[in-house]
Amino acid sequence: MEHVLTILIADDNPSDRILLKAILSQFGHKVITAIDGQDAIDKFDPDTIELVCLDIKMPHKDGWEAALEIQHLAGDLFVPIIFLSGIADPIALSNCLRIGGIDFISKPYNPALITAKLNAIVRLLVMQKTLEEQRDALSAYNEQLLNDQDVAKVVYENITHSNCLQDPALSTIHYGTHTFNGDVILAAYKPNGGMHILLGDFTGHGLSAAIGALPLADIFFDWTRKGFLMRQILPEINARLKNILPANMFCSAAFIDVKVNNKSIEIWNGGLPDLLFFPSAADKPVRFSSKNLPLGVLSPDAFECEIDPISFVPGDRLVAFSDGVYEALDSSGQMFCHSVLHPLYQGDIDAEHSLDWLVDQLETEGVLKNPHDDISCLSVRLDSNIGIDSSEQEIRKGHDEAPADFSFEYVLNADSLRNTDPLPYVLQILTTVPGLSSFSSQIFMILSELYSNALEHGVLKLSSAKKSSSDGFVQYYDERERRLSNLVDGYVKISVKVSSDLNSRSLILYVEDSGSGFDYHSVNYDMSNTELLYNRGLALLDQLCSKLEFSKGGSAVTAHYQWQVGGLG
Amino acid sequence: MVESFIDKKTGCLTIQIKGRFDYSCHKAFKQAFSKGSVVSSYDVDLSEATYLDSSALGMLLLLRDHAGAERSKIRLIHANNAVVEILKMANFHRLFVITE
Known part of the structure; x- marks a missing residue:
């Protein structure tokens, strides 16, 4: 037998005690002896003792009392208890098993029988140990998993919320x-x-x-x-x-x-x-x-x-x-x-x-x-103020004062008008301007108004009067889709100039299209007529920009946008 | 429950779904189409399928992938109204032939 056990024996009869110790030691087990029930309880250490053998009849607490206290001391640990007995009364013996004993050995001792029973117990202990290890591993794994889930949940919620x-x-x-x-x-x-x-x-x-x-x-x-x-x-x-x-x-x-x-x-x-x-x-x-x-x-x-x-x-x-x-x-x-x-x-x-x-x-x-x-x-x-006030970002001061001075021109011809939306790219360049990123929502609104006017009314020649009813509105967008996909000729030119003068910064957006222009003298900048489904774009632009100028018969428009840096401290 | 049989003449593998078509069918459904025999087309018989959930839609996509995606020949046949409704909501009629 390879597995060596630490065994506690309690028997008030010295010769029985020494005999059993001799038999068990012979197989290499480590044996600790006690002279009565109380001594057994005192010597029991749940961390080292793996098997307990108790005589039933002992002074100072008998085997049954000792068994109950030892089980109590062992707590969650499984420590098998074997009763030693000279009596052959079936009721007394079955009582041993009832209170938690796993077996009994009757006296006089028979070494062959003791060996066989010990082997069975060792198998039981090994099995028990494996189960405990698996249980511990499982609960450690589960704990790890729950911990991982908690961390992942935080990340997940940060991203999705x-x-x-x-x-x-x-x-x-x-x-x-x-x-x-x-x-x-x-x-x-x-x-x-x-x-x-x-x-x-x-x-x-x-x-x-x-x-x-x-x-x-x-x-x-x-x-x-x-x-x-x-x-x-x-x-x-x-x-x-x-x-x-x-x-x-x-x-x-x-x-x-x-x-x-x-x-x-x-x-x-x-x-x-x-x-x-x-x-x-x-x-x-x-x-x-x-x-x-x-x-x-x-x-x-x-x-x-x-x-x-x-x-x-x-x-x-x-x-x-x-x-x-x-x-x-x-x-x-x-x-x-x-x-x-x-x-x-x-x-x-x-x-x-x-x-x-x-x-x-x-x-x-x-x-x-x-x-x-x-x-x-x-x-x-649904409301027309969704995302208007709330998109206003805090205006940061101080480090956004570096001057900028550049210009570029972006011309989109028919193929590109069909397949690309230039606005995010233009916006991306503009937000590199120190301080301008704070105004990106306004800049984007100006840009997108200018661009959609140029594309829809200039290049695609759509009349916004169509948008005056809900049905017409849907038709307008269907028509826009249709004309855009069939577009062979036309262009939109976007030119951007950013310049700095002391604390003033200015952005000039010039958008020109291949269309025939429009009668810009009759534009009504009055926003109060909110019932109008169309033509609100220009009124909006007029409010956002410091100056709005038309040229080339209405096919080109220049929007001036200005902001100050540092001045207010 | 999933059952399948192959018509050796036409090379058509029929996979029959009975009861709820949901995640519990996952293993059996996957096994049904990955048996390894030569298959030229697939019929998924839904006549006895009472219900179908999103993991079932996922399994159909797995089958489609297995059968060569755009080149696959898969028919979803005999589906009841409730099942057709779910298939249509996911616009699966654009990926599969759905017949009564």
Whole structure:
């Protein structure tokens, strides 16, 4: 026998004690002896003693009393106890086993029987030890895992929550089935006002679902901040997810672009239940169903952006939810989309309280108690001031005073007009100017107004009068799409000049297009007529710039923007 | 539950789903299409599938990848209305042939 045990023997009969010690020592075991029950308890050390042999009849606490106290001392450790007995009374012997003994050895001792029993006990101890080691390893592993999850959760939440979800225009609900949530709601202000919102639902739940949210959020925030458009951000997210996710994972999502300068939203839906647009003036919501494959399914060259535009008036609402709501089962086992959600689709629910109503329904039908999918809902109260005040950044003083003096010219011909959006690149160069990054939202707004005027009215010859109704608005954008894709001739020239004079800095943006110009003398800069769906762009520009000049019959415009540095201390 | 059989003449592998088509089918579904025999086309028979979740959509994409992505020949057949609705919401009719 290879395994050497440390054994405690208690027997008040010296000859029995010495005999047993001799037999056990013969096999190499280390033996400690005690002369009675109390002595055994005193000598018992749970950390070293691996087996205890107790005579039943002893003075100062008998074997049974000693056994109970020793078990108590051993606590969680398993220390087998064997009773030694000269008696053959079956009831006394069964009592030994009942109080926790694992076996008994009857006197007189038979060395062959003792050897066999010890072998059995050693096997038991080895098995016990292995189990304890596995248990400890498992709990250490589990602890490590929980710790890792906690760290990952912090990182995950920092990345996915570094957004503007607290904006008063947004209300959201979020119920996860795991520590990690496979649903994400992201919202970010655009540099020129307005907001990008994304509601995404990754395949599966838990950590494996959450992991894809990191690159998604990363691109979403970074590209929005840099001024990229929804049409540019979506293909990038799709390509990145396609690249990194396994084939069976993807992200059903809705992307909403809130454009405040022309009071419209654009909706891209890939695999989510219908988004609902509630015009305050109509009874029923307009439904925007999924027209795209989810993100991360198609290869970059096959990816398409099927986008629906709609114009809004302040107070209209947009509601979106993940399929955790749509496919939730009501108490009768029917899916929500076929039962509970009906009144919402019929317009019987007050749009403003639709989220509270949804939570009530989820609660009443018992979905929240036992959700088997992550649940997310989003409601946006549309308004033309979204992202306007809040995008105002703190103006830093002091180190932004270094003068800058440069100019460049960027000419886009037909092919490039079709395929690129130059604005993020121009903005990127401009924000390298010390101090100008504080004004990037205004600069971006000026740039994008100038550019879209040049492109849409100049090059594409679209008349903004078309935008005067909601329907016309959609037609306008369809027409814009059509003309742009068929464009063969035309250009937009952007020229930028930054100069410094003492504490004054100036930026001159000159934008010229190949169009035939327009009657700029009749432009109405009055912003008060907010009912007009069009022509608000120029009024806005006029307010932002210190000077706005037209030339070349209206086909060229120069915007002067000025700011001061240091002067105020 | 997943069952599959191959028509040796046409080289068409039929994978039949019974009951809920969700993550519990993952292993069996993967095994069904990666058996190694020569297959020229696939039919996924959904006539007895009562429900399908996003991990099932994921499995269909796995099959599509396995079958050569754009070059794959996969039909999703006999799906009930609820299942077709989910497939359509994900716009899977652009990736698979869906027949009644």
